[in-house]
Amino acid sequence: MFDLIVIGAGPGGYVAAIRAAQLGLNVACIEREPALGGTCLRVGCIPSKAMLESSERFHATAHDLKRFGVKVGNVELDLAAMHKHKDACVNAGTRGVEGLFKKNKVTRYEGTAAFTGPGAIRVQGKDNVELSAKHILIATGSKPAQLRGVEMDGELIGDSTTALGYSEVPGHLVVIGAGVIGLELGSVWLRLGAKVTVLEYMDHILPGLDEEISKEALKVFKKQGFAFHLGAKVTGAKTGKKHVTVSAEGLEDIKCDRVLVATGRWANTDGLGLEHIGLKTNQRGQIEVNGHFETAVRGVYAIGDVIPGPMLAHKAEEEGIACVERIATGVGHVNYNAIPGIVYTHPEIAGVGKTEQELNAAGIEYNVGRFNFIANGRARALGETAGWVKILADKRTDRVLGAHIIGARAGDLIAEVAVAIEFGASAEDIARSCHAHPTLAECVKEAALGVAGRTIHM
Numbered sequence: 081m082f083d084l085i086v087i088g089a090g091p092g093g094y095v096a097a098i099r100a101a102q103l104g105l106n107v108a109c110i111e112r113e114p115a116l117g118g119t120c121l122r123v124g125c126i127p128s129k130a131m132l133e134s135s136e137r138f139h140a141t142a143h144d145l146k147r148f149g150v151k152v153g154n155v156e157l158d159l160a161a162m163h164k165h166k167d168a169c170v171n172a173g174t175r176g177v178e179g180l181f182k183k184n185k186v187t188r189y190e191g192t193a194a195f196t197g198p199g200a201i202r203v204q205g206k207d208n209v210e211l212s213a214k215h216i217l218i219a220t221g222s223k224p225a226q227l228r229g230v231e232m233d234g235e236l237i238g239d240s241t242t243a244l245g246y247s248e249v250p251g252h253l254v255v256i257g258a259g260v261i262g263l264e265l266g267s268v269w270l271r272l273g274a275k276v277t278v279l280e281y282m283d284h285i286l287p288g289l290d291e292e293i294s295k296e297a298l299k300v301f302k303k304q305g306f307a308f309h310l311g312a313k314v315t316g317a318k319t320g321k322k323h324v325t326v327s328a329e330g331l332e333d334i335k336c337d338r339v340l341v342a343t344g345r346w347a348n349t350d351g352l353g354l355e356h357i358g359l360k361t362n363q364r365g366q367i368e369v370n371g372h373f374e375t376a377v378r379g380v381y382a383i384g385d386v387i388p389g390p391m392l393a394h395k396a397e398e399e400g401i402a403c404v405e406r407i408a409t410g411v412g413h414v415n416y417n418a419i420p421g422i423v424y425t426h427p428e429i430a431g432v433g434k435t436e437q438e439l440n441a442a443g444i445e446y447n448v449g450r451f452n453f454i455a456n457g458r459a460r461a462l463g464e465t466a467g468w469v470k471i472l473a474d475k476r477t478d479r480v481l482g483a484h485i486i487g488a489r490a491g492d493l494i495a496e497v498a499v500a501i502e503f504g505a506s507a508e509d510i511a512r513s514c515h516a517h518p519t520l521a522e523c524v525k526e527a528a529l530g531v532a533g534r535t536i537h538m
């Protein structure tokens with residue numbers, strides 16, 4: 081009998097388990113994979129960032145060092161070593177979570193969890209046990225969506241996990257879906273020498289992003305060598321001995337070496353035995369919850385990719401913490417307006433709060449402040465002059481409503497604006513805060529100054 085059972089040890093589940101244990105609850109966490117950390121640590125955020133970093137260094141060394149006065153000889157790719165670095169990053173993370181579980185006295189079970197009745201869970205796998213708890217938190221995450229007509233063989237046609245592990249650089253990689261996964265992993269293989277063709281159903285890339293940034297990103301990615309077919313609905317893919325032929329409406333068939341299917345992800349509820357507690361999923365297969373992460377069944381909670389909302393590790397973490405804090409203390413809250421989203425391409429793309437499109441749709445008047453990286457001294461020294469910072473602030477109150485950045489280290493820069501939104505800061509608050517010189521962070525300050533038409537360096 082536990083106070084809390086957490087099903088799933090991804091960033092939502094393991095963080096929730098640790099926080100609950102810190103708050104004095106007796107916690108079990110059930111995970112079917114031998115390694116803890118979920119999709120994020122094993123086959124998502126962490127390995128993809130390792131490959132993005134390695135491939136960017138390879139590409140920059142081969143093509144970009146001359147202008148910094150660095151001459152190099154023949155640059156060669158050692159893909160096996162790149163994978164080794166990636167594996168080391170993954171292992172350090174997953175072992176780290178094991179250590180944190182021990183430190184915080186979270187009891188870990190290895191196996192697949194299923195409800196057998198209210199408050200009752202059966203674990204089957206390496207561990208075979210029946211457990212019970214007053215509170216049960218479902219944090220089972222998501223899995224890649226299947227695409228009708230495109231059967232994944234995990235070899236020539238695969239998902240993001242397959243694309244993280246290619247043992248050689250594909251001659252021609254077709255990516256289906258110009259979302260975050262398609263463009264991040266497409267970038268990896270493009271930099272390593274593949275021809276990359278992206279087929280996207282919509283007429284724009286990176287759905288949900290600030291429109292101006294999505295358009296700029298398309299231009300930048302095309303310049304890097306990506307081939308795009310927008311408005312292309314993929315209808316099938318046929319595998320030959322060594323090649324795949326991809327068909328899309330309105331396009332001639334495309335022959336390629338590998339296909340990455342990156343058309344979204346689906347909530348993971350298979351085999352959870354939800355029927356035994358009378359819990360139904362919605363039309364998208366997700367578990368619906370109220371503002372306190374309570375499902376329709378008393379004592380059962382859900383967070384992360386398995387519930388509606390953006391599928392982001394940090395969103396799941398915040399939800400996990402809020403959920404267990406509420407269980408233990410009666411209070412817990414997530415500010416969905418202050419959750420940043422980042423695309424780790426080059427340049428990086430990051431956003432937080434509302435887009436201009438959302439503000440216009442809601443009839444909210446706003447001022448825009450912007451600053452281009454090219455006008456920042458540090459950006460010029462880094463040779464990273466593309467892109468801009470855009471800050472949106474309420475016309476009446478100057479309160480920061482959103483920020484959208486395309487440019488070097490956008491993912492790190494956005495943190496400042498997320499904090500500003502969390503604190504209910506005005507653009508002037510950011511503008512009056514001293515930012516060290518010379519740093520890229522000055523672009524954020526200058527954009528904030530720009531809200532009042534006071535930009536100094538542009």
Ligand code: NAI
Pocket residue numbers: 227256257258259260261262264279280281282285286287312313314315341342343344345390391392421422423424
């Ligand atoms: P996504 O939803 O971002 O993009 C999928 C794209 O596929 C969409 O643009 C959609 O229009 C397109 N599509 C769907 N069906 C199609 C068809 N038949 N033919 C052509 N195009 C089609 O999904 P993605 O990239 O697979 O990522 C899954 C989730 O993982 C997302 O929620 C994403 O936010 C998250 N993620 C976040 C990362 C980050 O924060 N950096 C990194 C990787 C994933």
